[in-house]
Amino acid sequence: MISPESANPNRQPTPDATGGPEAFEQLFRAYVNPLTRYVFSYVKSWEVAQDIVHDVFLQFWLRQQKDESVRDVGAYLYTLARNRALDWRRHQAVEARHRERYVASGAATADAAAPADAEQGMLSSEATALVQRAIDALPERQRAVLLLRCEREASYAEIAATLGIAAKTVDAHLQRAIGNLRKLLVRALG
Amino acid sequence: MNDIDWELLVRYVAAVATDAEREEVERWLGASPEHREILDGVRAAIAQSRRELSPKDEAAMLASLKREIAAAAPDGSARPPLKIVRDDRARTVRLTFPARRSPWLARVRAAAAAVLIVGAGAAGVWLLDSPSRQEQVGEEPTVVATRRGQRLSVRLADNTVVVLAPASRLEVAPGYGKPERRVRLEGEAAFTVEHDEARPFAVETRRAVARDLGTWFVVRAYEDDSATEVVVAEGLVAVAPAEDAASAAAVDSVLVTPGQLARVGADGQLGVTRGVAVERYFAWTEDRLVFENTPLAEVAARIERWYDVEVRLADPATATWPVTVTFEHERPEDVLRLTAGLLGLDVAIANGPTGQTYTLRPR
Numbered sequence: 111m112i113s114p115e116s117a118n119p120n121r122q123p124t125p126d127a128t129g130g131p132e133a134f135e136q137l138f139r140a141y142v143n144p145l146t147r148y149v150f151s152y153v154k155s156w157e158v159a160q161d162i163v164h165d166v167f168l169q170f171w172l173r174q175q176k177d178e179s180v181r182d183v184g185a186y187l188y189t190l191a192r193n194r195a196l197d198w199r200r201h202q203a204v205e206a207r208h209r210e211r212y213v214a215s216g217a218a219t220a221d222a223a224a225p226a227d228a229e230q231g232m233l234s235s236e237a238t239a240l241v242q243r244a245i246d247a248l249p250e251r252q253r254a255v256l257l258l259r260c261e262r263e264a265s266y267a268e269i270a271a272t273l274g275i276a277a278k279t280v281d282a283h284l285q286r287a288i289g290n291l292r293k294l295l296v297r298a299l300g
Numbered sequence: 301m302n303d304i305d306w307e308l309l310v311r312y313v314a315a316v317a318t319d320a321e322r323e324e325v326e327r328w329l330g331a332s333p334e335h336r337e338i339l340d341g342v343r344a345a346i347a348q349s350r351r352e353l354s355p356k357d358e359a360a361m362l363a364s365l366k367r368e369i370a371a372a373a374p375d376g377s378a379r380p381p382l383k384i385v386r387d388d389r390a391r392t393v394r395l396t397f398p399a400r401r402s403p404w405l406a407r408v409r410a411a412a413a414a415v416l417i418v419g420a421g422a423a424g425v426w427l428l429d430s431p432s433r434q435e436q437v438g439e440e441p442t443v444v445a446t447r448r449g450q451r452l453s454v455r456l457a458d459n460t461v462v463v464l465a466p467a468s469r470l471e472v473a474p475g476y477g478k479p480e481r482r483v484r485l486e487g488e489a490a491f492t493v494e495h496d497e498a499r500p501f502a503v504e505t506r507r508a509v510a511r512d513l514g515t516w517f518v519v520r521a522y523e524d525d526s527a528t529e530v531v532v533a534e535g536l537v538a539v540a541p542a543e544d545a546a547s548a549a550a551v552d553s554v555l556v557t558p559g560q561l562a563r564v565g566a567d568g569q570l571g572v573t574r575g576v577a578v579e580r581y582f583a584w585t586e587d588r589l590v591f592e593n594t595p596l597a598e599v600a601a602r603i604e605r606w607y608d609v610e611v612r613l614a615d616p617a618t619a620t621w622p623v624t625v626t627f628e629h630e631r632p633e634d635v636l637r638l639t640a641g642l643l644g645l646d647v648a649i650a651n652g653p654t655g656q657t658y659t660l661r662p663r
Binding site: 134135138139142143146147150151156160163164167168171172205231233234235236237238239240241242245246253256257259260261263284288289291292295296299 | 301314315334337341346349350351357362364365368
């Protein structure tokens with residue numbers, strides 16, 4: 111079974127990690143969007159992200175057939191996804207270096223100052239990926255309130271109206287969302 | 301990132317921070333550009349949180365996974381399930397495979413495949429994975445060509461990616477990018493162009509000129525084609541007859557949007573078809589051969605180019621028989637046997653000095 115913090119406990123039924131094709135489909139539906147958003151944080155292309163996530167699911171299935179079923183499926187999927195995303199970035203950097211070298215070949219020597227490599231923007235991507243994964247792990251109501259507030263600084267009244275909930279509960283949801291986000295992020299980095 | 305006060309940051313982004321808290325965050329932001337990067341990262345996460353796959357893309361991914369999982373079955377039964385529907389009136393037989401991944405992803409695969417970098421101006425050409433092989437070409441146009449049975453991905457100096465179909469030839473004009481980006485094509489290629497107002501991109505074929513106004517399109521202009529065709533998957537392309545072929549009555553150029561196909565005939569006549577199944581025209585970039593009511597003669601020609609084999613039709617009357625079938629990762633023998641079988645023809649295989657020759661004849 112999947113440990114609660116890496117699943118989306120309040121949004122999807124917890125998939126059974128040891129099952130067959132039906133379980134796989136459940137797993138797929140639960141994770142396809144969060145994983146794609148996560149990979150998107152690193153690769154910045156929705157199409158590339160989908161391609162990578164497809165391969166992650168495939169890799170997961172093939173591994174699962176061979177080894178014992180993985181205990182913490184969510185964490186495993188996210189780890190696979192991050193590794194592939196970083197591989198892709200490194201590959202892009204290699205190509206960029208070759209291109210730069212070509213363009214500069216008329217001027218400096220081939221080993222002149224290395225151009226922007228995979229490290230550029232990495233900090234921002236890591237932060238995005240971390241926060242993305244944490245947001246996806248929030249209970250649905252808390253996530254919805256948090257997003258509405260952050261996206262447009264909507265007033266509590268507007269949020270209440272949009273979600274059809276009582277105005278006085280909005281603050282509570284928001285505070286819980288922020289608190290949970292902190293816990294998830296601290297745990298992820300710890 | 302371990303000593304960040306995440307609660308403070310999120311409260312700041314959610315605009316529920318007190319004045320004191322806001323000042324503290326702003327001080328922290330000013331302390332290092334890295335802190336700024338982290339905040340940008342947090343905002344980016346919020347901004348992308350609602351993004352989801354379209355139902356179509358999600359279904360296509362799941363179907364593709366199921367198919368690949370079935371193909372990896374240990375008992376070795378690797379063929380995907382087929383459904384055969386016979387339609388005797390039209391002499392077509394439809395083979396359906398389970399739904400595939402969105403063709404948008406083909407662009408990524410094409411770009412990620414082994415890439416040739418073609419230079420602008422004083423051109424240099426080398427293979428990405430063996431940088432020691434460098435050939436200086438000088439001020440002549442740089443030419444990249446594929447043989448039959450070969451496909452190639454080329455990345456131009458401006459990041460435009462061109463996937464060349466078999467038996468195709470791309471010429472990159474000298475001074476590419478200064479400021480115009482012009483290429484000349486014979487055959488077929490898929491273009492993913494980086495749009496740049498200041499450096500307009502254009503593909504010239506024997507009959508037409510396609511100017512990029514946006515992203516991703518296929519141009520088809522083989523010698524033996526009667527027309528040049530341009531199909532757009534994403535973005536906007538302007539198509540006009542080549543200068544010397546323009547007829548007085550023709551319009552200057554036509555704007556082609558996604559899902560449309562423009563045709564320029566030998567006389568410079570320009571026509572646009574709407575509501576085209578774009579996937580069919582891009583399938584070859586994803587290793588698929590797609591035929592839909594395609595005359596057997598054209599099917600034969602495409603198979604010849606794709607596999608670098610010879611295909612003959614013993615009875616000329618069969619040349620117009622329509623074929624509807626999709627192939628993926630099949631060997632030429634299987635493709636031809638299957639096609640022949642579906643049409644009620646026999647196929648004979650002969651090994652000649654130039655390779656394999658397949659002859660399709662009525663029973």
